[in-house]
Amino acid sequence: MSRFTGTDTYVATDDLTMAVNAAIALERPLLIKGEPGTGKTMLAIEVAKSLGRPLIQWHIKSTGKAQQGLYEYDAVSRLRDSQLGDDRVQDIANYIKRGPLWEAFESETPAVVLIDEIDKADIEFPNDLLRELDRMEFYVYETQQLVRARHRPTIIITSNNEKELPDAFLRRCFFHYIKFPDRETMERIVDVHYPHIKRSLLREALEAFFEIRDVPGLKKKPSTSELLDWLKLLMAEDISPEVLRSQDQHKIIPPLHGALIKNEQDVHLFERLVFMSRRGKA
Amino acid sequence: MLTDFFFKLKEGGVPVTIKEFLTLLEALRKHVIAGSLDEFYYLARVCLVKDEKHFDRYDRVFAAYFKGITNLPPDLLAQIPEEWLRRQAELLLSDEEKELIRSLGGWEKLMETLRKRLEEQRGRHQGGSKWIGTAGTSPFGAYGYNPEGVRIGQEGSRNRSAVKVWDQRTYRNLDDAVELGTRNIKVALRRLRRFAREGAAEELDLDDTIRSTAKNAGWLDIKMVPERHNAVKVLLFLDVGGSMDDHVRVCEELFSATRTEFKHLEYFYFHNFLYERVWKDNRRRHTEKMGVFELMHTYAHDYKVIFVGDATMSPYEISYPGGSVEHHNEEPGAVWLKRVLDVYPHAIWLNPQPEDRWGYYDSIGIVRELMEDRMFPLTLAGLEAGMRELGR
Numbered sequence: 247m248s249r250f251t252g253t254d255t256y257v258a259t260d261d262l263t264m265a266v267n268a269a270i271a272l273e274r275p276l277l278i279k280g281e282p283g284t285g286k287t288m289l290a291i292e293v294a295k296s297l298g299r300p301l302i303q304w305h306i307k308s309t310g311k312a313q314q315g316l317y318e319y320d321a322v323s324r325l326r327d328s329q330l331g332d333d334r335v336q337d338i339a340n341y342i343k344r345g346p347l348w349e350a351f352e353s354e355t356p357a358v359v360l361i362d363e364i365d366k367a368d369i370e371f372p373n374d375l376l377r378e379l380d381r382m383e384f385y386v387y388e389t390q391q392l393v394r395a396r397h398r399p400t401i402i403i404t405s406n407n408e409k410e411l412p413d414a415f416l417r418r419c420f421f422h423y424i425k426f427p428d429r430e431t432m433e434r435i436v437d438v439h440y441p442h443i444k445r446s447l448l449r450e451a452l453e454a455f456f457e458i459r460d461v462p463g464l465k466k467k468p469s470t471s472e473l474l475d476w477l478k479l480l481m482a483e484d485i486s487p488e489v490l491r492s493q494d495q496h497k498i499i500p501p502l503h504g505a506l507i508k509n510e511q512d513v514h515l516f517e518r519l520v521f522m523s524r525r526g527k528a
Numbered sequence: 529m530l531t532d533f534f535f536k537l538k539e540g541g542v543p544v545t546i547k548e549f550l551t552l553l554e555a556l557r558k559h560v561i562a563g564s565l566d567e568f569y570y571l572a573r574v575c576l577v578k579d580e581k582h583f584d585r586y587d588r589v590f591a592a593y594f595k596g597i598t599n600l601p602p603d604l605l606a607q608i609p610e611e612w613l614r615r616q617a618e619l620l621l622s623d624e625e626k627e628l629i630r631s632l633g634g635w636e637k638l639m640e641t642l643r644k645r646l647e648e649q650r651g652r653h654q655g656g657s658k659w660i661g662t663a664g665t666s667p668f669g670a671y672g673y674n675p676e677g678v679r680i681g682q683e684g685s686r687n688r689s690a691v692k693v694w695d696q697r698t699y700r701n702l703d704d705a706v707e708l709g710t711r712n713i714k715v716a717l718r719r720l721r722r723f724a725r726e727g728a729a730e731e732l733d734l735d736d737t738i739r740s741t742a743k744n745a746g747w748l749d750i751k752m753v754p755e756r757h758n759a760v761k762v763l764l765f766l767d768v769g770g771s772m773d774d775h776v777r778v779c780e781e782l783f784s785a786t787r788t789e790f791k792h793l794e795y796f797y798f799h800n801f802l803y804e805r806v807w808k809d810n811r812r813r814h815t816e817k818m819g820v821f822e823l824m825h826t827y828a829h830d831y832k833v834i835f836v837g838d839a840t841m842s843p844y845e846i847s848y849p850g851g852s853v854e855h856h857n858e859e860p861g862a863v864w865l866k867r868v869l870d871v872y873p874h875a876i877w878l879n880p881q882p883e884d885r886w887g888y889y890d891s892i893g894i895v896r897e898l899m900e901d902r903m904f905p906l907t908l909a910g911l912e913a914g915m916r917e918l919g920r
Contacts, residue, residue, distance in 0.1 A: 416578035423580040
């Protein structure tokens with residue numbers, strides 16, 4: 247049996263690998279939640295990579311429909327073609343467009359399906375997929391054809407918690423919540439991405455990063471992906487660790503902070519707090 | 529043994545179902561895990577708990593149930609007598625504590641007591657009146673009730689192991705739902721979902737299509753109309769502390785029900801009456817406050833405002849500067865309420881006090897006057913009426 251253990255570009259904690267392996271072994275969907283930027287979407291990509299399976303991505307929008315994941319019947323083109331006397335019009339199958347789930351069901355090898363940000367869609371969206379996810383089959387009414395999965399794909403679903411998902415849907419999934427990484431895990435994650443980063447720079451940067459995350463009242467806390475962007479910038483600009491530690495009144499916030507704090511109010515708040523704490527020390 | 533665990537979870541307020549339990553057994557049968565307790569902790573959580581807000585409850589049940597076991601027997605499905613479990617736990621107890629357990633009426637009784645304590649604590653924690661500032665400490669430590677066999681949150685366990693995870697109760701802050709009893713309220717709140725036509729063009733407008741196709745001399749001219757989206761936006765203000773303690777449970781039900789109903793829902797807390805500042809997190813109410821002016825600038829006037837409070841206080845707290853029980857307010861609360869009502873024309877006040885008692889409190893009269901009589905009791909009927917008012 248294939249097992250997922252993390253990859254050389256993705257650090258998976260024990261509980262996460264456990265969840266993924268349970269989903270693979272029992273061929274049931276895995277629902278992933280967690281703070282933005284904790285690598286929910288990356289997980290599916292990495293799972294596919296490490297298992298050597300094809301990845302089929304389905305990104306959900308607010309106007310998305312469950313049906314689009316299965317197939318779409320383009321009646322409008324058919325109507326237009328019929329007026330133009332196109333021959334294609336005789337066969338309805340010409341106007342059936344396969345969705346990502348259909349592709350996954352028909353795949354020669356077991357596929358990994360990513361259903362990204364399922365909470366973006368309508369409340370009813372997950373309910374419309376119950377049978378498809380459970381039995382891994384669906385019916386195409388237009389061509390009266392039953393599509394059944396050759397191999398049950400590994401389905402990874404991400405949610406940003408914008409809406410609560412229906413119980414019936416949750417019952418059919420495994421659930422994992424990606425906790426924000428602690429310092430140690432974070433160091434491993436950075437290691438995986440930037441193996442050659444200077445130790446001293448990393449130490450100071452992480453210090454600053456966790457300090458910012460601890461600032462009460464930030465509208466948007468910086469996440470792992472933002473830390474990685476920031477480190478990349480720091481390395482590109484060749485900023486020395488001493489600058490990060492500097493107590494200089496004029497440089498109260500870390501250089502290139504734009505990568506970490508994305509909101510003007512947050513920048514003001516942060517400046518104010520740092521200023522006050524520095525003044526307290528002086 | 530596991531069936532028992534299942535029921536304990538149910539008792540502990542984790543909404544587990546048989547289907548999920550069978551999934552767990554299937555996973556065990558397929559040897560997804562090798563057999564350590566840490567792994568089992570994660571596996572059972574992945575299978576049984578479907579929302580991070582229930583992680584804390586799961587941790588508590590798990591800690592209580594598996595106390596004293598570090599490795600699972602090779603075949604988990606073999607029934608293990610509970611007696612064995614009990615003995616394991618008792619090994620860790622001192623004579624004195626065993627005596628205490630006996631005095632409490634035995635193990636079962638102790639578990640029962642523990643559960644009650646935890647429930648009581650959860651209520652208070654959510655109410656936010658007593659647990660402010662103690663968030664980092666163990667509830668049992670704080671209460672001096674600490675028989676070894678069931679202590680929670682004090683285990684000095686190995687670093688980075690799962691035992692630590694459930695003892696830490698990391699997910700305590702995520703538990704914001706009161707599941708039971710929200711159904712009725714949900715029904716009433718649906719009234720508030722008013723469907724406004726906005727969003728991308730999506731649905732076929734058949735009438736218009738026929739009309740314009742005919743106009744087009746038979747050549748198809750497809751017309752679309754925007755699809756319906758739930759566009760209701762709500763600001764919810766909840767009174768906490770003081771005289772509201774009695775009503776906290778009802779308010780929490782309302783709160784957890786509303787969270788699922790709207791796309792835009794922002795909630796804020798206040799104490800007794802609305803003044804210049806409100807807050808979002810009860811445990812940080814003294815550090816993270818939001819100015820009401822800032823709030824009015826942030827949220828557009830098409831938000832609908834719902835106040836939930838018993839409006840039972842001294843009239844001074846509403847109509848005089850400095851009347852607040854917590855701080856010195858420069859301007860009377862009435863002025864602040866007026867400002868909010870000026871910005872948000874659609875507003876109601878839900879009052880958990882029974883309607884027939886409203887006449888006994890001067891303050892309720894004042895608030896009703898300020899709200900232009902848009903005060904409704906926190907009952908199904910009151911909610912219905914209130915939602916109708918908001919929907920106008």
